[in-house]
Amino acid sequence: MTTLLVVAKQPLPGRAKTRLTPPFTPEEAASLAEAALADTLATAARVPADRHVLVLDGAPGPWLPPGFHVVPQTTGGLDVRLAAAFAACDGPALLIGMDTPQITPETLAPALCWDTHDAWFGPAADGGFWALGLAGPDPALLLGVPMSRPDTGAVQYARLRAAGLGVGLLPVLRDVDTARDARHVADEAPGTRFAARHAHLTAATAGGGS
Template sequence: MTTLVLIAKETLPGKVKTRLTPALTPEQAAELAAACIGDTLAATATLPATRRILAFDGTRVPAGAETFEVLHQVGGTLDQRLGAIFDEVDGPLVLIGMDTPQLDHDDLAPAFDSWPEGVDAWFGPATDGGFWALGMNALSVDQLRGTTRGDLIRGVPMSQDDTGRRQLERLVNAGLNVTMLPELTDVDTIADAHEVAEIAPHGSFAATLAGFRQLTAAGPARFSR
């Protein structure tokens, strides 16, 4: 009954994970981004989603997403793109990003076993102040008060250390009953990458990072916070 949406961009060198350079080359950063997507797809494969959508910015669909419907992202800022997804897709919807390869099936299972009575939204905070997951039920006319679900996202400044707080406040101030998901680390920096690889050492993300010889020779301590 719940739709899973993965928002992602094509893993082109110089276009993804740019904050991982110069510790990584643009090609390595793109390879690591592809591993992020691969591990995320694997973690969500057994969730009982009734519909799976890849909200994609690019042309070459990542391996493992062949069973996903592809919804090409609209133009505009991130809040506008997220808002458009929630307006486009009907019914209960949980949207996740591509930056948490340590994601485990159990992190999202509560939102997919069955949507609990009285829960209007799910929110997964990120350690950098953003969020990695956002879900909303099919809200009533009274709850929306003339707006749409997308309007509850549009206008929230993205990629800031208070983005998560402001998005959560937007939901709560609209009168929604929000249930929290676990806090996860987004992979933005090389320090984040090493942290996540330690959390999930058996995934393709950790294996890919370990394969970059110049990093393994230098050691994670070089890139500590």
């Protein structure tokens, strides 16, 4: 049974996408976070996994589509929280975050195949990673990996290889962390909710609005 895990934070002002402020206000940053999360969940819902799980810090909102089992994140550092998400899975699992609204089902499809790989790894442009798939969800593969650093992805990938796993690589994607990231991702995925929200907010700013 393959599980698709989406790890996310409730998009609340002052808690979500704080690195977007400035130039965006906390409310605008939260609205961009909500759009990114809605896009991510809509894509994940179209991926033919056996289970779709939202591992959430906070409470669900109207952005949550049907078909997801919602579980709370554990406390602790990000490595601990990701490890706990994998530990709750009975079989192969693919984990993604909410920071890459440009993903499509086609982007994720290879990582649902375990015939030739023990793990899948999606590197992020900032040095982190946006996806991690494990045929055998061993929490020890994540515990102790330093998170939110330029070498996070390299350390996590090395951990997988050191465990003797055959690792398949997914495309390098840009996380939405800064205003520059947001602009690039909106340009890359013009048909998304995220792009529409970004266009609305930047047009309002250019026109002298909030």
